[in-house]
Amino acid sequence: MISEKEVKHIASLARIGLSEDEIEKFSKDLSSILDFIEQLKEVDISGIEPTAHITGLQNKLREDKIENFENKEGIVKLFPEEKNGYDKVKSVL
Amino acid sequence: MIRELHNKLINKEITSVELTQQYFDAISKKDGDVHAYLTLTKEEALEQAKKVDEKISRGEEIGIIEGIPCAIKDNICIKNIRTTASSKILDNYIAPYDATVVEKIREAGAVILGKTNLDEFAMGSSTETSAYGATKNPYDNERVPGGTSGGSAAAVSADMAVWSLGSDTGGSIRQPASFCGVVGLKPTYGRVSRYGLMAMASSFDQIGPMTKTVEDTAIILSIISGKDNMDATSAPDFGKKYEDYLTGEIKGMKIGIVKEYLESLNKEMKTEMEKVIERYKKLGAEICEIELPNAKYALPTYYIIQPSEVSSNLARFDGIKYGMRADDKEKTNTADLGGLPRTLLETYLDTRKYNLGAEVKRRIMLGTYALSSGYYDAYYLRAQKVRTLIRKDFEKAFQKVDVILTPTTPTPAFKIGEKTQDPLQMYLEDIFTITANIAGIPAVSVPCGMIEWEGKQLPAGFQLMGKWFDEENLLCVAHAFEVNCTE
Structure with missing residues (x-):
C-alpha cells in the first residue's frame, strides 16, 4: 500500500507537482500496480545474472571527435526564454 | 503494394504528385473521423513528389520507395517539423534535426505526408492518452485503433498512407497493426537506429514498419535498418535485402506454439488461431509445442523496468x-x-x-x-534477473523451432473508454506482445481475416516471433501465410 504521504515524497523526487485529487488517485493506482508486480517474488532468482544488455552487446566504441551541429539556430529558437542567444533560467543559487 | 505503385510510377501510369494528391484527398475525406494525423506536411510532400516526377521524366532510375507517400509517428523527429510525441509539454517543439530513420527514407526518396497520433510519449495501448485526442479505429469509429502507434496503423488501414513508421516498446506496433488489419514488425533490439526517436524505455524501444503486406514491411526494413554511430545499441546488418528472402516456401520449417496461450483465448480468437495453424500445416510446416515457463512474468517484469527507464528518460x-x-x-x-x-x-x-x-x-x-x-x-534488480530467465526460455525454445506462433492480442479492438479507468486492464492488453521486447527478439503481427465480435466485423491478427537478428526467416514465414491466404 502506497500512502498519500509516500505519493507526495515520490512526486517530489520526480519533480512533479500533483493536485489533491491526483495524490489520492495515484495512491490507489500505484498500490494496485505494485500488488500485481508482487508475483515476481515467487520466482527463484538465486544465482541468476541480471540482464545488462539483451543481445549481449558490449563496449561499443567510436572515435572521440567533435562535430559541429549545423542547426544551432534551431536549438536557440526552442529555449523557453532566450537572452542574447543564451537560455535564460531561474536563479540556481 | 509498394512494388505495384513503384511499377505504376516508372511505367508513367501515375505521377508521384498525383499519387500524393490522392492520399491528401483521402486524408481530408476520412481523417476528420479517424484523427490519425497530428500534423500534415503537404508543401514538403508535394515538393518531394515533384522532384521524383522530374527524375522519372528525365529517364533516371528511381528507388523502390521513391515518390511513394508514407506517414511517421510523431515521436520521431523530422527537421523543422513540429514533433510533439502527443504531449502538451512538447506542444511548441520544432525538431532541429532528422532522426536517422527519417534521413534514410529521405535518401531513398520517400514522400512524407505527415506525423501520426500516439499515446502520450508512447505510453498506453489505445492512443487514448494522446493530449490531442484519441484516434479512432477505421473499421468502427467507436473503437480504439490500438496503441501506441494507433495513428500510424489507422493511416495505413484507411488508405491515408501507403506505409508508416511506428515504434514498439511493449507491443505498440503489433497490437495496433492487429486491431487495424495491417502488418506491423518490431525488429530485433538493435536492428534499427533510434537516434531521433524520443527515448521512452531505452532497453526495449525499436522503430519498425507498418504496412499493407509482409513484402512492404521487408522493403521498408531493408531501408531503415543498420548500424548507426548515433545509437550505440544499433547493430550492423550487412546490407541485407529482406524482401529477397520471401520465397513462399516454408516446407520443413518448425513453428512453435504455446498451449496455455491458445487455451487462454475466447472462442472466436481461438478458432482464428486454429485456422492459422491448419494453414501452416498445409504449407508443410511442422507445428511443435514449446514451453516458455517464465513468460507469465513478462508483464510484471516489464512494469518495473519500463517505468524505471521512463522516470530517467523523461527527466529531461x-x-x-x-x-x-x-x-x-x-x-x-x-x-x-x-x-x-x-x-x-x-x-x-x-x-x-x-x-x-x-x-x-x-x-x-x-x-x-x-x-x-x-x-x-x-524491484529493479529482481526484474532484470527475471528478464534473464525469460531470455533463456526463448534460447531454449529456439533450439527446437524456427519461429513461435501466438495471438497478437487477447481480443479484437475494444471500445473507446472501455479500459481507461483501470491502468492494469490496459496493461494486460500487451500480454502476448511484451515478451518479445523483454527478450529483444523480432516479432511481427499479420492479419488473418475478420471476426464477428460484439456484433461487428473486426480484423484479427496473429503474431510470429523469431530468433535474434533473424528477420529474414520470420518474414518468410509471415509472407508464406499471406500469399497463400486466398487459396
Whole structure:
C-alpha cells in the first residue's frame, strides 16, 4: 500500500507537482500496480545474472571527435526564454 | 503494394504528385473521423513528389520507395517539423534535426505526408492518452485503433498512407497493426537506429514498419535498418535485402506454439488461431509445442523496468531547454526537498504538473519508486534477473523451432473508454506482445481475416516471433501465410 504521504515524497523526487485529487488517485493506482508486480517474488532468482544488455552487446566504441551541429539556430529558437542567444533560467543559487 | 505503385510510377501510369494528391484527398475525406494525423506536411510532400516526377521524366532510375507517400509517428523527429510525441509539454517543439530513420527514407526518396497520433510519449495501448485526442479505429469509429502507434496503423488501414513508421516498446506496433488489419514488425533490439526517436524505455524501444503486406514491411526494413554511430545499441546488418528472402516456401520449417496461450483465448480468437495453424500445416510446416515457463512474468517484469527507464528518460522534460514551461506562482504542495532554490523547483514542479498527462505521471512515479533507495534490489534488480530467465526460455525454445506462433492480442479492438479507468486492464492488453521486447527478439503481427465480435466485423491478427537478428526467416514465414491466404 502506497500512502498519500509516500505519493507526495515520490512526486517530489520526480519533480512533479500533483493536485489533491491526483495524490489520492495515484495512491490507489500505484498500490494496485505494485500488488500485481508482487508475483515476481515467487520466482527463484538465486544465482541468476541480471540482464545488462539483451543481445549481449558490449563496449561499443567510436572515435572521440567533435562535430559541429549545423542547426544551432534551431536549438536557440526552442529555449523557453532566450537572452542574447543564451537560455535564460531561474536563479540556481 | 509498394512494388505495384513503384511499377505504376516508372511505367508513367501515375505521377508521384498525383499519387500524393490522392492520399491528401483521402486524408481530408476520412481523417476528420479517424484523427490519425497530428500534423500534415503537404508543401514538403508535394515538393518531394515533384522532384521524383522530374527524375522519372528525365529517364533516371528511381528507388523502390521513391515518390511513394508514407506517414511517421510523431515521436520521431523530422527537421523543422513540429514533433510533439502527443504531449502538451512538447506542444511548441520544432525538431532541429532528422532522426536517422527519417534521413534514410529521405535518401531513398520517400514522400512524407505527415506525423501520426500516439499515446502520450508512447505510453498506453489505445492512443487514448494522446493530449490531442484519441484516434479512432477505421473499421468502427467507436473503437480504439490500438496503441501506441494507433495513428500510424489507422493511416495505413484507411488508405491515408501507403506505409508508416511506428515504434514498439511493449507491443505498440503489433497490437495496433492487429486491431487495424495491417502488418506491423518490431525488429530485433538493435536492428534499427533510434537516434531521433524520443527515448521512452531505452532497453526495449525499436522503430519498425507498418504496412499493407509482409513484402512492404521487408522493403521498408531493408531501408531503415543498420548500424548507426548515433545509437550505440544499433547493430550492423550487412546490407541485407529482406524482401529477397520471401520465397513462399516454408516446407520443413518448425513453428512453435504455446498451449496455455491458445487455451487462454475466447472462442472466436481461438478458432482464428486454429485456422492459422491448419494453414501452416498445409504449407508443410511442422507445428511443435514449446514451453516458455517464465513468460507469465513478462508483464510484471516489464512494469518495473519500463517505468524505471521512463522516470530517467523523461527527466529531461523540465521546461529548461525546450518545450513548455509553466509557473502558477503558487507554492506546490509536496514533500520538502532541501538544496534547491524554491523558484527553480517550482518551475520544475509546475511545468510537469500542467504539461504531462496522467499515464505519463503514473509511470514516472512508479519508476521513481522502484529505483528509490531501499527498493532497488527488491524491484529493479529482481526484474532484470527475471528478464534473464525469460531470455533463456526463448534460447531454449529456439533450439527446437524456427519461429513461435501466438495471438497478437487477447481480443479484437475494444471500445473507446472501455479500459481507461483501470491502468492494469490496459496493461494486460500487451500480454502476448511484451515478451518479445523483454527478450529483444523480432516479432511481427499479420492479419488473418475478420471476426464477428460484439456484433461487428473486426480484423484479427496473429503474431510470429523469431530468433535474434533473424528477420529474414520470420518474414518468410509471415509472407508464406499471406500469399497463400486466398487459396
